[in-house]
Amino acid sequence: MxxxxxxxxxxxxxxxxxxxxxxxxxxxxxxxxxxxxxxxxxxxxxxxxxxxxxxxxxxxxxxxxxxxxxRPCLPGTIYCIPCQAPKAPAGGMVEYRPITPRRGQLVGICPSCERMVYRITGAAQVEALTATFAATRIEE
Ligand SMILES: [Zn+2]
Incomplete structure (x- = not known):
């Protein structure tokens, strides 16, 4: 496969x-x-x-x-739908926005088209994921 x-x-x-x-x-x-x-x-x-x-x-x-x-994104990247490619968010910056206590989205800016890129993630994975972005985690 x-x-x-x-x-x-x-x-x-x-x-x-x-x-x-x-x-x-x-x-x-x-x-x-x-x-x-x-x-x-x-x-x-x-x-x-x-x-x-x-x-x-x-x-x-x-x-x-x-x-x-x-589709599977490399660590440190978020899939940009308009660019149809995984992109490393501009400046290595992502925000975590909780949707539920257990799930939320990582939001960054695509360095190519400057649109928002999103990645749904479980709250439990945020710590490990944000480490790959050198990210700032925003708490609600
Ligand atoms: Zn893009």
Whole structure:
């Protein structure tokens, strides 16, 4: 799961239909990989013939898979949705804002787009998490 390399989605062309063999050749993956993608949610053109795929569907699937694997943030980063990337908050500064006694959000500023970035966290993890930001913790 973690080690699976996801091919460049642009290798799957729009308005093109691929058989499993054609698709595996176009993307440079084994056809077993394509079969695995079908189990993971890649939709064939027709359920009765799990052999043919629309390029558009393949692209959308690969893009979603890439985002999924990028999602886990490194320590000291918060995922910025507009930038679609994990970002180290500007100045290493985050605030903890409790939502409930047990959960809250870490809030920082994205250094690239200067929008707020948020990360939901359990109160119990705040201490360990804020240490990775060199952060200031604001109590209510
Ligand atoms: Zn950003």
């Amino acid at each position: 973690g080690t699976m390399r996801i091919p460049n989605p642009n290798l799957a062309r729009n308005y093109t239909t691929y058989s499993i063999v054609e698709l595996s050749a176009a993307l440079g993956v084994h056809y077993h990989t394509v079969r695995k993608w079908v189990r993971m949610g890649l939709t064939p053109i027709d359920d009765r013939f799990k052999m043919y795929f629309r390029g558009e569907d393949v692209r959308a699937f690969l893009i979603a898979q890439r985002k999924r694997t990028k």
